[in-house]
Amino acid sequence: MPTYMTSFVYxxxxxxxxxxxxxxxxxPVKALMEKLGGRLISMYYMxxxxxxxxxxxxxxxxxxxxxxxxxxxxxxxxxxKTSQLYTVAEATEVMGNAGKLAYPAPKG
Incomplete structure (x- = not known):
């Protein structure tokens, strides 16, 4: 399952x-996530x-x-604010895949 991080401000x-x-x-966060088929991994204040x-x-x-x-x-x-998180292995795969592609920069 994809992993996400949501930051919040009360x-x-x-x-x-x-x-x-x-x-x-x-x-309540754990209960909500389980109701939606997900899983709370951790919650921190900062x-x-x-x-x-x-x-x-x-x-x-x-x-x-x-x-x-x-x-x-x-x-x-x-x-x-929500962001999808990637493991190091997933990010490494993404970098390798991107490295095989050519995308032209603007011609300006």
């Missing part, structure tokens, strides 16, 4: 609710541009997008 209301009632948000991220497997990009939209609809997230 909005003010989300932080207020979590400060008043701290909870393990990986539990300091910086994003408040945290999750790494998960989903059957395909449409399922991953469905999960992201469902989370956004809950109303406690301000920003979501």
């Amino acid at each position: 909005n003010g209301e989300g932080w207020q609710k979590l400060a008043k009632n701290p909870e393990d948000r990986s539990i 300091a910086g541009d994003y408040d945290g991220f999750i790494i998960y497997e989903a059957p395909d990009a449409k399922v991953a997008a469905t999960a992201v939209v469902a989370v956004g609809l809950a109303g406690h997230i301000r920003t979501l």
Whole structure:
């Protein structure tokens, strides 16, 4: 299954609710992913541009997008950004395949 990473930023209301009632948000994320046929691999919080991220497997990009939209609809997230992740072996294969192709640069 493809692996994805979604970074998130809580909005003010989300932080207020979590400060008043701290909870393990990986539990509902795990349940959502399993309901969609995927699997939560890990969830981390961090300091910086994003408040945290999750790494998960989903059957395909449409399922991953469905999960992201469902989370956004809950109303406690301000920003979501999703990227597909590749193993080193997958990336090496992609590089090798690209190296066999010729693509012309602009003629300007």
